[in-house]
Amino acid sequence: MKATVLVRPKPGILDPQGEAVESALGHLGFSVADARVGKVIDLEVEAADAAEARTQVERMCEQLLANPLIESYEVEIGG
Amino acid sequence: MASPQPRIGVVSYPGSQDDRDALWALAALDAEAVPVWHDEPELPDLDAVVLPGGFSYGDYLRCGAIARFSPATAATCEFAAAGGLVLGICNGFQVLCEAGLLPGILLRNESLRFVCRDVELTVERDDLPFTARCRPAQRLVIPVKHGDGRYLPPPGLDPRQVVLRYVDNPNGSVDDVAGVCNEAGNVMGLMPHPEHAVDPLLGSDDGAFLLASLVDAARDRVLAAA
Numbered sequence: 001m002k003a004t005v006l007v008r009p010k011p012g013i014l015d016p017q018g019e020a021v022e023s024a025l026g027h028l029g030f031s032v033a034d035a036r037v038g039k040v041i042d043l044e045v046e047a048a049d050a051a052e053a054r055t056q057v058e059r060m061c062e063q064l065l066a067n068p069l070i071e072s073y074e075v076e077i078g079g
Numbered sequence: 080m081a082s083p084q085p086r087i088g089v090v091s092y093p094g095s096q097d098d099r100d101a102l103w104a105l106a107a108l109d110a111e112a113v114p115v116w117h118d119e120p121e122l123p124d125l126d127a128v129v130l131p132g133g134f135s136y137g138d139y140l141r142c143g144a145i146a147r148f149s150p151a152t153a154a155t156c157e158f159a160a161a162g163g164l165v166l167g168i169c170n171g172f173q174v175l176c177e178a179g180l181l182p183g184i185l186l187r188n189e190s191l192r193f194v195c196r197d198v199e200l201t202v203e204r205d206d207l208p209f210t211a212r213c214r215p216a217q218r219l220v221i222p223v224k225h226g227d228g229r230y231l232p233p234p235g236l237d238p239r240q241v242v243l244r245y246v247d248n249p250n251g252s253v254d255d256v257a258g259v260c261n262e263a264g265n266v267m268g269l270m271p272h273p274e275h276a277v278d279p280l281l282g283s284d285d286g287a288f289l290l291a292s293l294v295d296a297a298r299d300r301v302l303a304a305a
Binding site for chain 2: 013014016017020064065067069070
């Protein structure tokens with residue numbers, strides 16, 4: 001079963017990468033604000049159903065894929 | 080009787096770079112420096128452990144995040160839980176934070192640039208096994224070399240856990256923090272590299288204040304056990 005994890009810097013955490021991207025977009029003439037850079041992790045999970053896959057992937061997020069001090073995550077199953 | 084040589088292990092992960100410098104520096108300060116391979120599920124008989132700098136496991140995902148799962152890290156966590164002395168330098172500091180042995184996390188430098196230069200530090204705690212040779216509020220000159228050294232403490236960190244601060248902050252660390260310890264004071268991490276500053280030929284020997292303190296403390300443990 002396919003799963004996708006979105007990892008984002010939490011609000012309030014300084015994200016210099018996001019600031020650099022925002023500034024570069026400004027140089028290209030785009031008017032943007034609040035750019036934040038996160039990660040996408042695509043996985044193929046062995047699970048009986050979507051609920052089990054979600055439980056597994058959320059455990060992965062808590063143990064490794066995200067650091068709760070600085071990052072929030074969202075899990076999408078299937079698709 | 081000659082004073083005993085304490086045995087201090089240095090863990091080598093895939094991607095560690097400063098393990099040999101740490102071994103050299105500890106031997107120069109009269110410890111028996113013991114290389115420890117990351118794959119070893121049990122530590123040899125040691126009086127202290129050093130996790131060195133570098134880019135363990137390519138620093139993939141987050142710095143130190145993968146090294147945290149290596150067998151030698153698990154063994155180091157057990158060693159620390161039993162009161163053993165553990166020092167993490169640079170990437171080793173990042174590993175100790177990811178492993179939960181030290182509070183907080185190290186993030187990308189605010190400048191997004193790798194910094195590699197001597198920095199001045201202020202000693203905030205001179206009563207730890209890692210700093211006992213320092214004078215109160217002593218200034219130390221020790222090099223940093225990192226891209227991810229911006230320290231972010233957890234909410235409510237006890238200020239007594241801050242061991243070293245930058246005089247001129249090179250990376251955007253919150254409150255200029257350069258090194259922290261755990262509540263018990265037997266585990267410490269720092270971004271600067273004391274192992275690169277133990278001989279005046281290298282520009283500074285101030286790193287020896289920290290590493291020789293560790294060697295002293297490890298030796299005291301040998302004597303206490305004898």
